Amino acid sequence: MRHYKRDTREDYFEQFGDDENFDAAYKKMRRIKGFYSHLRIYVIVNIIIIITNLNRDWFGRGADLYESGLLDWHTYSTALFWGIGLFFHALSVFGENLFFGQEWQEKKIQKYMDKERSKLKK
Structure with a gap:
């Protein structure tokens, strides 16, 4: 797999040369890809952990909701603590613009300006 990754990077390197913008874009792409891999593993592992805990408690203690493990902290x-770590990983990859970034602000400003223009035309 690493050989394929190296070949792919070398193909791009031949095309773009020693371009700093390419290097920055490539690193950004790798960080985003790493985050989505982390997210996928988080979802799969936590589904397995939760189902395992619920099944163990369900068969061990009976079918009562409060005794089944559905409401147990463990x-x-x-998922909670790993989710906190995943949130900070998202912040490190996508930056502070994760929720209300510059692009979102520009879209909202444009939307309100268009709305005001349409009111003035009427």
Whole structure:
């Protein structure tokens, strides 16, 4: 797999040369890809952990909702703490513009300006 990655990078390198913009874009792409891999693993592992905890408790203690593990802290604690780490990973990859970034602000400003223009034309 690493050989394929190296060949792919070398193909792009031949096309773009020693371009700093390409290097920055390539690094950004790798960071985004790493985040989505982390997210995928987070979802898969936590689904397995939660189902395992619920099944263990369900068969072990009976079918009562409160005794089944559905409301137990340990069933969801891994997902919670790992989710906090995943949130900070998202911030490090996407930056501070994750929620209300510059692009979002520009779209909202444009939307309100268009709305005001349409009111003035009437």
